[in-house]
Amino acid sequence: MRFESPDTIEQAIGLLNTCEGTSRVLAGGTDVLVQLRLALVEPELIVDIKHIAGMRDITAEDGGFRIGAAVSGAEMGEHADLVALWPGVVEAMELIGSTQVQGRATLAGNLCNASPAADSVPAMVAANAVATIVGPNGTRECPVADIPVSPSKTSLTKGEVITSIYLPARPDNSGDAYLRFIPRTEMDIAVSSAGVSLTINCDGVVTQARVSLGAVAPTVLVVEDASSAIIGTKLEDAAIATLQAACSAACNPIDDKRGTVEFRTKTAGVMAKRAALIAYSRAGGSK
Amino acid sequence: MVTEYKEGSVGAEFNKREFKVVGTRPPRPDGVDKVTGRALFGADFTAPGMLHATVLRSPHAHARIVSIDTSGALAMDGVKAVVTSEDFVKQTSSGNQDTLDNCMARGKVFYDGHAIVAVAATSVKIANAALKLIKVEYEILPHETDVDAAMLDSAPVLHEGRKFRNIPEGNNANVSGYWEFGHGDMDEGFAKADIVIERSFKTAATHQGYIEPHATLATMGPDGRGEIWVCTQGQFMVRDLAAAFVGIEASQLRVTASEIGGGFGGKTTVYLEPVALALAKKSGRPVKMVMTREEVFRASGPTTSSSTDVKIGMTKDGRITAGQAKLRYQGGAFPNITAMLGAMTAFASYDLEAVQTQAWNVLTNRPKQAAYRAPGAPMAIYTVESVVDELCQKLGLDPLEVRLLNAAKKGTLSSYGPTFDEIGLVATLEAAKAHPHYAAPLGPNQGRGVSCGFWFNFAGNTSVSMNINEDGTVAVIEGNPDIGGSRASISMMAAEELGIPLEKVRTIVADTNAIGFNDVTDGSRVTFAVGLATIKAARAAIQNMCGRAAQIWGIDADAVDWVDGAAVPTGHNAGDFPPMSLAKIAADSAKTGGPIAGHFEVNADGAGVSFGVHLVDVEVDPETGFTEIKRYTVFQDAGKAIHPDYVEGQMQGGAVQGIGWALNEEYIYGEDGKLQNAGFLDYRIPVASDLPMIDAVILEIPNPGHPYGVRGVGETGIVPPLAAVANGVSHAAGVRMTELPMSPPRILAAIDGAK
């Protein structure tokens, strides 16, 4: 196994593109190292991207924030302006693992690991986050929602690396939230989860909303019926009940040791309901 | 918090003794080593030329081994030795043969993870690569992992043709044990009841969850002498089994126990040790073996799982008229007696006129169970305490009052036979009733659970030596690995008895050639039995020292007493001499006859049973089935708490492990008979943020069988939480829960089902 830690993105891409066997990008390594230890993969090449300029920066851009692909969860949590703009995305990222894992784990790594239960992904999808990808054929932008294609598989092609994730600007009176269900209070994998991002007007009426669900399908679900259920409402009980039912109806989960189909379906609705109420109050709405 | 028990003749007599060291909370003697990393655990031992060995394990739940071809592995560069069951000595006792067959499958594999071949090589990597070159041909057999299904006539038989003793007609060949206990007329008892409740319960198998995986290093020279360094609860047990399995005599195998990162009963048997020794014998090189976490789960000691029917009758005013339980346990592929212990303990908290318990052990295609704190009791008492709670609920009675009304006390004929001596259940129940926790208000979706718990405690074979050093310090040498702070308590008892400061005493755990035989550290026996032997060894040393003083003073040895760490004349008639300190006597020992030591060996008795009562407040989320533990208080009789910090630690640790058992921990098997959650991610022990601080209230009802009144405290604490949490959840959720673990999907399904 070869371990490289290049200084430029071009070098990284060159290494990945010319490697004939299995290769792995290494950001925080909190998935890669576990997979190595379990002998799930035996890559020929590992390319650490942490030493590439810009990878560890959080930069303000057009009213939003660009988050370098090697920025850790802990660094996001300490960035007050980022937390103020996208509290739901940051809280999703900060749910990952423990203090030790937080010092390493990244948004891009969580996304590219392509687990259906990844915590930051539903929140990023609700936030309409966009990834910047650099590869042998240049740079492209891709909505975060389109990166995971199935469990453990992404739409990235050979030699491509995510360099940053962009969380866009948003109108005043907006809020987002992420909640997951786990059987314990930490160090666990989401059995079901929901991200909600919404904007309200001065009367407290929801004008825009995006609702996503995690761990209840092979990839994150965007539930249009759930957002339409609350747009034009003040999250009255009936609207919330419709959102909850729409979310449960959208679920297409598996039955496994972590939860039954029935349980996942039901709790996904509950998580979405509760996340919507938190997002609403973060947007300045009162109930 | 320690509550002194002032009433009762025995208590009063014991409380007359003014302890100086016992009952204080000095810093732990192993603390610095453990926080600085200097402590040596099982995997920390290395030796020159050492090999690493790994194990090929069965991927099948049940199969006949048709053939094993290890030639490919042996041909690999760096591979030095390979062993299979063929390399071990056939055992005469069936128990030992079962243990050996569990270490290395012989003819058949009985569970997913069963060891078949071990390879020693110059690195772990090479050993693992060599495992892939081993060819095993299997004839796959049908399997069963469920306790009830394994009792059916249609179930696959694990040990064909093997006869188990005393099994009544009508049981299939997988039933390896049957036991009955009780007294009184059941029909008459139930006839007297105003209400009778019958319920069936299930509990899942759990793992002890020790943080340190099994690890060992073994060497064996061409002279046939061996050494083992190992993380274990009993170096003598390791010596006896490993020596027998490779065919050497006990004296030729020296076993040293390392520091231990948790055992909880799971390290009272062997897995790797005989295998490492056999590989060392074959290769002529030291061999190290360390289990991965996955191996720990797949192949080392889970508990039994259980299925139980309970029937209890009660009068309107809360008197239990009769209690009956039928307990079916499975503890994997080899016989065990855990079900018997369940049947003995199920009703132990109650003074009953009519009680009957029956227990079956059933063989299944799961790993061989190992002890786990009070083996058999938690799941048995869970079922009884759940039904008692439901009776209280139905009759509108206070659950603590009902338990007080029926509590076993001195003179009670216990449900398992003996008559109780001085016991602390009533005092413990009264302490719980008087505690502010019991009166605290509950919020919405909250429920309070109560349960009693019981454990026998054990004493057993024990040897202690004590050397009085010439500088006035004292070395205590004992033979029980310290899994719960016993070295601290033993040093404290030595200092107390000798009348010297604690700092003068150091206690070490010696190897098998340096001290007489000791039973394993189990049965909550060490502070009791090793403590007792330490006190007696100190008394022997004191007698010797009094003799030395008498010699110097030129008076009769009988005329010398030992007071506050010094020899003194018994009175003016004996002579007028100033006290002669231990240090002075020790300094002059060469002139008065040589080194001074004390020792004591005993197969001890009188451990004294222990009771506990737990109170828990839980909150259940009605939309997700998630349970939060809001408040938890443990009340337990310690006899005498030598080092209260450690006693509280045992009570808290037991409670936490029981909470895990109640809420989330379980062995999950697929249809294919394979364990699906062999890791801490999906085998969910509680994490720190899941728990409130566990309050511990120590009661001290002295045990007449110990010079200071000590009772073991290590196990009782895990017994009540299963029922306490289940009762709390049942109240909070508004539906009676009868299966553990009460994981969120199960609770939510029960809530929705009750709507």
Ligand SMILES: Cc1cc2nc3c(=O)[nH]c(=O)nc-3n(C[C@H](O)[C@H](O)[C@H](O)COP(=O)(O)OP(=O)(O)OC[C@H]3O[C@@H](n4cnc5c(N)ncnc54)[C@H](O)[C@@H]3O)c2cc1C
């Ligand atoms: C103890 C523990 C607890 C955990 N708890 C959680 C949890 O609660 N929730 C959760 O969702 N996850 C959890 N995880 C998983 C993991 O921490 C997260 O998925 C984390 O975000 C991964 O980020 P990383 O930077 O460490 O990724 P890495 O391990 O470095 O990489 C992950 C994958 O993404 C690829 N990759 C990484 N960066 C890029 C890039 N820039 N471009 C292209 N490909 C890339 C890698 O090749 C690899 O396939 C846990 C892990 C551990 C060890």
